[in-house]
Amino acid sequence: MKKILxxxxxxxxxxxxxxxxxxKATSSSEKTGQIAAFQPEMEESAVIYEVxxxxxxxxxxxxxxxxxxxxxxxxxxxxxxxxxxxxxxxTKRKATGGDDxxxxxxxxxxEQSKYLGSYYAVSDFTKVNPEFGKIxxxxxxxxxxxxxxxxxxxxWVPNHTGWDHVWIKQxxxxxxxxxxxxxxxxxxxxxxxxWGWDDVADLNYDNKGLRAxxxxxxxxxxKDENIDGFRCDVASNVPNDFWQDxxxxxxxxxxxxxxxxxxxxxxxxxxxxxxxxxxxxxxxxNDIAQxxxxxxxxxxxxxAISKKYATDDILMNFVDTHDENSWNGTMxxxxxxxxxxxxxxxxxxxxxxxxxxxxxxxxxxxxxFFEKDSIPKTKGKHWEWRAKxxxxxxxxxxxxxxxxxxxxxxxxxxxxAKILAFERSNENNKxxxxxxxxxxxxxxxxxxxxxYLDYMSGKKxxxxxxxKISLKxxxxxxxxxx
Numbered sequence: 001m002k003k004i005l006x007x008x009x010x011x012x013x014x015x016x017x018x019x020x021x022x023x024k025a026t027s028s029s030e031k032t033g034q035i036a037a038f039q040p041e042m043e044e045s046a047v048i049y050e051v052x053x054x055x056x057x058x059x060x061x062x063x064x065x066x067x068x069x070x071x072x073x074x075x076x077x078x079x080x081x082x083x084x085x086x087x088x089x090x091t092k093r094k095a096t097g098g099d100d101x102x103x104x105x106x107x108x109x110x111e112q113s114k115y116l117g118s119y120y121a122v123s124d125f126t127k128v129n130p131e132f133g134k135i136x137x138x139x140x141x142x143x144x145x146x147x148x149x150x151x152x153x154x155x156w157v158p159n160h161t162g163w164d165h166v167w168i169k170q171x172x173x174x175x176x177x178x179x180x181x182x183x184x185x186x187x188x189x190x191x192x193x194x195w196g197w198d199d200v201a202d203l204n205y206d207n208k209g210l211r212a213x214x215x216x217x218x219x220x221x222x223k224d225e226n227i228d229g230f231r232c233d234v235a236s237n238v239p240n241d242f243w244q245d246x247x248x249x250x251x252x253x254x255x256x257x258x259x260x261x262x263x264x265x266x267x268x269x270x271x272x273x274x275x276x277x278x279x280x281x282x283x284x285x286n287d288i289a290q291x292x293x294x295x296x297x298x299x300x301x302x303x304a305i306s307k308k309y310a311t312d313d314i315l316m317n318f319v320d321t322h323d324e325n326s327w328n329g330t331m332x333x334x335x336x337x338x339x340x341x342x343x344x345x346x347x348x349x350x351x352x353x354x355x356x357x358x359x360x361x362x363x364x365x366x367x368x369f370f371e372k373d374s375i376p377k378t379k380g381k382h383w384e385w386r387a388k389x390x391x392x393x394x395x396x397x398x399x400x401x402x403x404x405x406x407x408x409x410x411x412x413x414x415x416x417a418k419i420l421a422f423e424r425s426n427e428n429n430k431x432x433x434x435x436x437x438x439x440x441x442x443x444x445x446x447x448x449x450x451x452y453l454d455y456m457s458g459k460k461x462x463x464x465x466x467x468k469i470s471l472k473x474x475x476x477x478x479x480x481x482x
Contacts, residue, residue, distance in 0.1 A: 035146040038228050038255040042151070043274065043314055043352065043402030045394045046078035048259075052322055052357040053083065053132050054116070055367045058374050062128075062137035069144045075360055075383075076390020079257060079352075080145050081231045083322060084119035084155045085128045085138060089162025093117035094199045094370045097327070101196065104370075114371050119155070120233060121162035121199045125217040142226060151228035153257055154221055158214055159237045160186050160200035167213075168201065174210040176202040186237070205239045215246040222253050229274075235260035235267060243272050259316065268313045278315035278351055280305065285319065285345065288437055289338035294417045295437050299410065312403040317346040318354040325356060326369045340385065341435055341474045347389045348424065348433040348478065350405040360386050385456065392455060396480070398429035414445040419471070421446045430481035431455075436471035443468050452479035 358375030
């Protein structure tokens with residue numbers, strides 16, 4: 001059988017001066033640990049971790065999370081994405097979402113205090129939410145991460161603010177208005193109708209003052225709080241020329257890492273964002289797990305991605321995020337028995353794998369979004385196999401997934417609609433992913449020969465030509481060439 005080289009070169013494109021604040025510190029060196037400046041090489045082997053401070057612990061504080069930062073190294077984490085830390089608007093504070101969306105003020109008076117609102121309804125971009133602690137606690141978190149070799153990026157919300165943000169009164173010209181002169185919530189540009197995000201007010205980037213103020217607020221966190229970049233919410237809803245100006249200024253201050261919650265390739269051109277979301281891969285993994293698509297669809301996706309993105313573009317591979325967990329269901333509900341298979345796949349393909357708070361502990365419930373909840377905190381099999389995957393990602397150059405990706409080569413099998421096999425390679429380093437992508441037993445052949453280590457079990461395996469391999473439903477191997 002012959003290896004199908006889906007153009008290794010082609011496929012490696014995938015997944016190939018701020019205002020004074022009363023909380024501001026006087027010296028970066030006093031509040032942050034020492035860490036080398038962020039370099040692109042870090043992106044090759046990094047695992048990124050999204051922390052939901054509110055739900056990470058029963059306390060829901062910076063300090064409660066900070067004490068666990070050192071153990072994140074066991075999972076291969078090199079970048080920490082912190083969900084928005086800013087104060088949340090009281091005006092139009094959300095209590096529920098979806099079709100039955102309600103504000104806290106519409107709920108029974110005795111219950112209103114439990115509705116904490118959305119992290120993305122920001123009332124001040126230069127302060128921290130007292131729910132999480134003080135600015136000194138935030139600084140301790142950043143310092144601890146840096147001391148453990150982990151970079152910190154802050155979730156930024158450039159598209160809108162909460163309804164009691166200071167700009168609403170002081171700079172109403174920063175916002176989008178309707179024909180009556182009223183500030184409106186964000187509009188879907190494709191439909192011309194509201195998204196339904198009625199707890200936030202839409203910002204108008206035609207206003208130069210807004211652009212300057214937003215850039216200055218971002219610079220504050222880079223310069224004065226020594227964070228290492230941003231994850232930018234709905235980045236594609238903000239004009240690209242704003243990013244061209246703002247990111248350029250930020251990068252002059254220090255080397256930073258920029259993640260866009262978007263898929264558009266143009267956001268990664270010209271040294272703007274380093275990484276975007278791999279939405280198509282995420283949805284395809286869900287669909288394969290649910291029997292709606294098969295491996296042939298995966299192969300088509302790989303080709304499509306190789307054409308869409310440049311060789312130095314980076315995609316974030318994810319099976320879970322805060323949005324997916326809270327609004328679209330748990331990994332178990334979406335992936336079923338394929339949960340581990342797809343999670344492993346997210347580490348093996350080019351790009352950067354994501355862990356969302358709680359996944360390392362086997363989180364299996366949808367976290368509440370507008371009120372207090374908590375993740376499980378007992379280490380078990382989920383921690384152990386994520387730690388193994390993280391170690392392989394960190395240490396084996398065959399899994400490099402940044403701007404200089406290792407090659408991705410499809411391996412032919414006896415049934416390429418049901419069995420996924422591919423090789424990642426970088427010079428003498430080779431890793432193979434072999435998986436049954438169905439819920440039925442498969443007896444298959446794959447063009448794999450030689451001696452390998454079954455990485456997850458630690459057992460040695462030898463493959464010969466035309467060997468039949470029995471694969472249980474959703475069984476997968478990660479084979480490291482000896």
